[in-house]
Amino acid sequence: MLIFDQLRKNDPQLQLLALVLGGGLLILLAGLWWVQIVNASRHRESVETQAFRSVRIPALRGEILDRNGIALAENRPSYNIDLYLEELSRSFRKEYQRIRPRQIVTNDLPLWKQWLGVSPVRTQYVRVKGDQLERAARYQVIATEAEKISAVLQSPLYVNPTNFHRHYAQLPFVPFRLAENLSPRQVARLKESPIDVPGVDLDIQSRRFYPHSNVAAHIVGYVRTDNSSVEGEEAFYWYRLPDYRGVVGIEGGLDRNYLRGHAGYKSIQINSLGYRQAETIWEPTVPGTNVVLTIDLEVQRAAEAALRRENQFTRGAVVVMDVRTGDILALASNPTFDPNQFAHGISRRDYQQIQSLTAEKNRATGEHYQAGSVFKTIVALAALETPEARFDPEDEYIVRENPNHHGRGYIDVGRQRFRDTAPPGPYNLRRAIARSSNAYFIDLGLRPGVFEHVVELGRRLHLGERFPTGVVPLRQEAKGNFPTAERVRRKDWRDGYTANICIGQGEMDVTPLQVAVMTSALANGGAVLLPRLIDRYAPHDPTGFATPLVTPRGVIRNYLGVSKRNLILLREAMLAETEDQEGTGRGVQPCGFRVCGKTGTAELDILRPDGRKKNTTWFASFAPYESPRYAVVVMVEDGISGGTTCAPIAKDVYIALKAFESRAQTNSLAANR
């Protein structure tokens, strides 16, 4: 090469020097190769990690609506004031310059400098240890801004210095929240007045809101603020915008797959000071699906009010089910709570109150109880269906008087004596149902083959079992208890147990919802339906083209397998209970329907403070008698009796159902016109 020609001459010094220079340049080139080619990806990653911050954006949560489209859980805008710190950085610096202390120093100058006339007095900035002063400057700026804004809002704003400093240290790229949840009036003031403060912005966030507060609270459930990632979502974020997680009820049960939607994520590019420079949305959010329930808000409201008719703190539940489709029109539980309290941090006092009332329990699905006499309907049905029992509903069975209790009957099973609340005397099926005679049904149950049939009917009703997944997605579902056929065949099964089951006590527990399914089966001719709580899943869709996913109506889970004749017999007896002079369920009338009902009072072996035994009172019913449409099941813990406590509650519900029917009629007429 031309350059090297001269070096080829015999000049060892220059040759050596050329060698050293060439070697040096090669070392540099090799170093660059190592850094830029071999380790390039590592360094790129460093740039990413130091220059980008990922932020999780929650999706718009799906709404929960009643069957008519009235929102039970919705999102409301909440207005907040945010301060964008990057726009304030200049003010921070200025303030720092202003408050930085200066001092006047007299230098001890050398003679010649003094001779030259250099002034020995100088002002100079004092070095302050640490960043104490910068912190103070920043806080000063923020506090001044807050003051200006509070003048506009006409309400005091206070910035907690610890919070601010922590925010600044950890998340300088996220705007600092100055005020939350402004009133509409404050928003208007802010919009109208031109504030000359930099970096202020009004931020809109969606807040979960339950417009009907405690109505249907147990179905809707509640949410808590929670920003954690769900499975299949980016797990690591520098920052998460506030999000909700459903805890119980529909909010909890349908949280992941429907309501929550998919969180998106954006990355914020920051500069070396940590301030925000630019934003890119990498993954847009997918809004959650709206869930339309089969609940009718008015029926639900009436059912809840009915539970509270005697006492606000009545512990009980009401289930209203359409016996043809399985639609749950109301699912009430009392005492109740306001889900709004949970969404934004509940106070300790409020929570303690809720706990002391056991208001969080969903008594309609989440708790099980002794069924009591309500179960006698099934025993009667089993006896009617068992030929070897040779049971004639018109036969009279004589109940003897209890020697220890004047005016009450009894029956002995082995060495165990079962007391009766019904008086002694002759009973046929109709009277036994109407007076709810224990002795009569225990006698029935002990006849050959009857109890096996009772167990079989219980199996077909799926007692002691949960509903299939997704049918009651409330996260509060008890499965109850019911003996299996194997259990009953075992040697240690005794007649006393059978006797107990026949009057709905002992080794069986049911939830009010299970009783509603059972009652519906008696009403609709023996079809054991799946309760239908969710009408449809409607994707969030502003254009209106997406078709909602409607859940199937009237899904039959099983058949009782009993004859129509026997069901009619039973139905007659149940009608007598609410219409006969001595029927225990007379309290349900007048309600506008002819109601078939069965009361129940299950005694527990737990004493109350006043010495009486604890009990569970029931009223299981369906109406109208002519062509049943609704099953209404009422359960009250520690009522006086099924007839006294529960039947009047059912009456209120039936009145609401009458109104519901006329409303539906008006609507359909209006729609047809």
Added chain:
Amino acid sequence: MTSLSLNDSTPRLDRLQLAAIAGLMLIGLAFVFSATMVTEAAQAQPLIKQFWFRQAFWYGAGLTLAVLLCFVDYHTLARWAGPVYWLHIVMLVGVMFFGTVRGGARRWFDLGFFSLQPSEFAKLAMILALANFLSRPAEELRQPGNFWRAMGMLLLPFALIAKQPDLGSAAVLVPTAFAMMFVAGVPKRYLLRCIGLVVGLVALLIVDVLFAPPIWQPIKLKDYQKQRLLVYFGKDFAPPNATPEERRRYKRLQEEKSYQSQQALISVGSGGLTGRGYRQGKQTALGFLPPGAAHTDFIFSVIAEEKGFVGSATVIALYAVVLFTGLRIAGQARDRLGKVLAVGVVTLLFSHIFINLGMNIQLMPVKGIPLPLLSYGGSSVLASLIALGMLQNVHIYRKGY
């Protein structure tokens, strides 16, 4: 005086070198622009205050000076070597008293529109004086007395510059002077002994800083110098007997101190093969490369990030052309004065390039050394162009017209 017309039958100027210099200047201009025009505030500045424009001005001024220099035979220049040398020594002394302080060092004369950094020019003055001194007959160079006088000519500016403190600028004088003496024919045994001594001293110093307890450190380095060494060797700042609280404090300090070099490395590395593209560098735009350093000492990081390995290899290739044409000029020089002068300039440039690039890829500790022709800075650009002018001078007058 002869004409400098390029149409002359024999090439007077080393055109290849000129082309490489022009290429470097264009790159310098482009990337000073890229490194400084990051914020809107910077773009809104009047033209006269924009760095790239000022850099262009310095290029112009430097080229003018270089061309003027070429009208005077380097022998004539050498005759003025003594006065020039002493003038610069006086300036170095003067800057110790009248210079302005920036970042704890007193290196500059504030001339209002321009801060003059005398050490940049003192390097050239030393090269000129030393070349003049070494051009004496070969027998005289073998006398130890003359060797020590040459060493004195090196050590005087070295000490003054190191005192500013500007250890980096002082350090580049050492290889320059040694290379000149070596090429001039100073006996190798002197040089080897001296190099041995220097290497030994440096090794001792490093070992002392890194391992010895504070009371055993006879050579007092400034704190920041010590810390740079510690950063370079990846040692903890904290002394072994530090309390946890002190250890935390030192750790924070260490992170701060290694920040620049770390960010430079990340910039260079993230360039990859072809870079992010012109003006697409993130490290500068987001301020991770300190805004004060991106267009000066760390300009190479900007080039490397935006143009990748291709860009940095191009820069190295251009420098290689300048250096090797420089050596060719030395080889073709008509006498020892020209040869030694050329070698001095080439070695000085090489030292700058090696230390600056090395510091960008953590091959060298961080030193405030500009990259010749690329880094923004009046003194540096002027000095580099004057130096290259001297090289061309040696080339022009190689035939002894």
